[in-house]
Amino acid sequence: MRIIDLAPENLDDFCLCLEEWSDEMKEAGDHKRRWVEKHGERGLRVKLAVDDCGPAAGTVGGMIQYLPIEHSPASGEGLYFILCVWVHGYREGRGNFQKKGMGRALLQAAEDDARALGAKGMAAWGVALPFWMRASWFKKHGYRQADRSGIRALLWKPFRAEARAPAWIRPKKKPRAESGKVVVTGLLNGWCPAMSLVHERARRAAAELGEGVEFREVRTDDRAVFLEWGIGDAVFVDGREIRSGPPPKYEKIKKKISRRLKKL
Ligand SMILES: CC(C)(COP(=O)(O)OP(=O)(O)OC[C@H]1O[C@@H](n2cnc3c(N)ncnc32)[C@H](O)[C@@H]1OP(=O)(O)O)[C@@H](O)C(=O)NCCC(=O)NCCS
CATH class of the missing domain: 3.40.630.30 (Gcn5-related N-acetyltransferase (GNAT))
Known part of the structure; x- marks a missing residue:
């Protein structure tokens, strides 16, 4: 070798x-x-x-x-x-x-x-x-x-x-729930494809659920942005993080967003 x-x-x-x-x-x-x-x-x-x-x-x-x-x-x-x-x-x-x-x-x-x-x-x-x-x-x-x-x-x-x-560097900030819509926040550094695919699944699910869901991308490969959040990669539905060990399936992410949407 x-x-x-x-x-x-x-x-x-x-x-x-x-x-x-x-x-x-x-x-x-x-x-x-x-x-x-x-x-x-x-x-x-x-x-x-x-x-x-x-x-x-x-x-x-x-x-x-x-x-x-x-x-x-x-x-x-x-x-x-x-x-x-x-x-x-x-x-x-x-x-x-x-x-x-x-x-x-x-x-x-x-x-x-x-x-x-x-x-x-x-x-x-x-x-x-x-x-x-x-x-x-x-x-x-x-x-x-x-x-x-x-x-x-x-x-x-x-x-x-x-x-x-x-x-x-520890987490410093997380998204807040906003009235009248579900905000899906995807923090993305880009170094890890497993994390990028969770990000892309969340983006797709948010788009598919249509009005009432807004997807926001936060690029943490910008050092100042990373230091502001203290988080490199994560997906939040309003203030709650979708935990990803092994990448969660598309259906699971969509269900979490849609459950939140129904509560609006
Ligand atoms: C951890 C990891 C990097 C180790 O790589 P590896 O090539 O399997 O490791 P090595 O071969 O150098 O050593 C592993 C074992 O094989 C043994 N080994 C090495 N050469 C050997 C050979 N020719 N024949 C038999 N055994 C051998 C080593 O003694 C070692 O045994 P030990 O663990 O009991 O000490 C690899 O297993 C891996 O990628 N794991 C997953 C890690 C992961 O999830 N990464 C994040 C991805 S995002």
Whole structure:
């Protein structure tokens, strides 16, 4: 296996989280591509793991993306922040590449790169439960917890003595209910297709329910907007957030909005 930098020929697959086989991913629209364009200028780094032997030789099996923490959902100084590490684990499409050493190699390559760029350390987020991007996986690789918000753990690994621990930027604001209509507010950063697809489903459901429902998009890839809200990605129906672990189905989102509409 070898680690390469993101190249133009891999951009489409990267923007679909290597899940070009998934119809769900296509629902996410082009937010990721636009985010990549914008964040290239903000220091985004992407590495891919390519299988080098056997029938899948030449296939990209994993990816890691990280950027200066100053453009991440956490506060900190001189650190890089891992937004996502993903080794394709489904049988569909390119197949399962997990547990072959790609994850470890991607993390090592990202840390080496960040050190070479002069970073004081690396930060990452993980879920403090045994699913999704696990905090325990980072801990096994020498990371320790710096902060926690609900089930989201903020982890870090200092490279130098002067490095300071990062902290989560916490929610500061949420939408208020307004009289005479249901307001669906979609906060969108664009980095995560799973979150973008929830946003697009909410937009579609709001439009389908017609008059009485207004969809408002809040672009949190604008740093000032993100700092005002303290939230990167979320969908609110009036003041209530639609919680999304695994992306909620379109029907579920539509039902929540329509229930609210009936109460007007
Ligand atoms: C966490 C994750 C990145 C790890 O990647 P990975 O490539 O599977 O990890 P590795 O192969 O480096 O290591 C995993 C295990 O495989 C083992 N392994 C590594 N190479 C191996 C090999 N050649 N043969 C057998 N086992 C091997 C490792 O020892 C390790 O075992 P351990 O966990 O008991 O220590 C990956 O599983 C993943 O993407 N999970 C989902 C994460 C996620 O949800 N991301 C967010 C998406 S938005």
